[in-house]
Amino acid sequence: MAYLKKLFPYLLASLVVVGIWKLETSSENYAWFPKGKEQLTLEIALARIFVYKVVLWLIITNSALFGIKCTLRKQYTAGLFAALPAVIFYFAIGKWVEEKCAFSYYTVFLNQSVSEEYLQDPIKEAGYAIGPLLSANISNKEMKFRRYAISALGDIGYRPATPVLRNILFDQSEPDYIRADACEVLTRFN
Structure with a gap:
């Protein structure tokens, strides 16, 4: 006992x-x-x-x-x-x-399959370590939840994604809202 x-x-x-x-x-x-x-x-x-x-x-x-x-x-x-x-x-x-x-x-x-406000939760829970996976895949225009992945890169502060985000920003074939998301994240990175 x-x-x-x-x-x-x-x-x-x-x-x-x-x-x-x-x-x-x-x-x-x-x-x-x-x-x-x-x-x-x-x-x-x-x-x-x-x-x-x-x-x-x-x-x-x-x-x-x-x-x-x-x-x-x-x-x-x-x-x-x-x-x-x-x-x-x-x-x-x-x-x-x-x-x-x-x-x-x-x-x-x-x-x-959750509501929009919870889509970035797995990325925030994973933290910085998920950055390489996101930055490697956001160039794919068919990526599911691409806008949320781009925005989440800014939330986790993954600065090595800067070249990929810059390419998205200056790609004229990208939709304006995707380019705006990339610009917003790049602005957060300074």
């Missing part, structure tokens, strides 16, 4: 992490009106994001919790060494996880 009492905070923290990421990666967030293979494609991409994010945040949360418990018991050295993996995982491994999840977030972006 005492052993279970010691493990309870870690089990509770783990359940909270799993629950939060289960809600965050639910296909209902992105598929309001799924058509054809959209639902399956979304579920596969979201399952991949779920696994990466849960593992990362389980390690961070439980390491930080152990560090806090040690600090409260005035075991400062143990608390510092316990919190160290949380910090390392957040800054180093977290960036790697974002890069691994970028393609899955891009898949979610292309296959979602």
Whole structure:
């Protein structure tokens, strides 16, 4: 019983992490009106994001919790060494996880069926790591949700997309609204 009492905070923290990421990666967030293979494609991409994010945040949360418990018991050295993996995982491994999840977030972006105001959410959740995928594909005039991808490049501050955006801006065959979106993002980049 005492052993279970010691493990309870870690089990509770783990359940909270799993629950939060289960809600965050639910296909209902992105598929309001799924058509054809959209639902399956979304579920596969979201399952991949779920696994990466849960593992990362389980390690961070439980390491930080152990560090806090040690600090409260005035075991400062143990608390510092316990919190160290949380910090390392957040800054180093977290960036790697974002890069691994970028393609899955891009898949979610292309296959979602939500209202217009939520279309950029997968890009914002992916952050800077999705920038190379967006900039590589916005030149394709047939890209689904192209305007939102262009605008999102400005939101995530992906400056390496500047040459592609410049090409879109000066391409006379592009629709005016696409050129205006590219101009707006380039203006945000200065």
